[in-house]
């Protein structure tokens with residue numbers, strides 16, 4: 276199976292952090308861009324993309340979940356900026372030699388310990 280980006284895929288919804296990490300490493304390697312992908316440069320690129328993501332929401336007021344009133348162009352733009360943030364984040368973790376997926380799972384467990392579930396009693 277091949278997706279709309281031209282890459283062979285096993286199934287439609289099985290994108291993994293590992294796959295994205297490997298695609299990004301290949302993307303940089305074949306362009307000779309590894310020299311530019313230092314931790315600091317990637318962090319600055321990530322922050323820049325967070326700024327671009329923020330611009331989409333800037334001055335809009337509160338936005339309903341599911342973005343019911345957004346055009347498909349606006350949603351596509353949002354998908355792109357979210358992706359840029361994700362991709363730079365994954366690449367940053369990779370060049371730092373960290374396993375981002377495992378780290379995130381570990382952090383979720385830590386969060387759950389810090390914020391235990393408080394039983395809600397019906398009134």
Ligand SMILES: Nc1ccn([C@H]2C[C@H](O)[C@@H](COP(=O)(O)OP(=O)(O)OP(=O)(O)O)O2)c(=O)n1
Pocket residue numbers: 302308311327358359362363
């Ligand atoms: N040195 C680079 C430059 C780009 N990219 C990749 C990661 C991002 O997913 C995307 C960012 O590309 P641009 O810098 O062109 O940013 P935009 O896509 O947001 O374009 P624009 O700023 O024109 O909206 O390309 C990368 O890995 N390394």
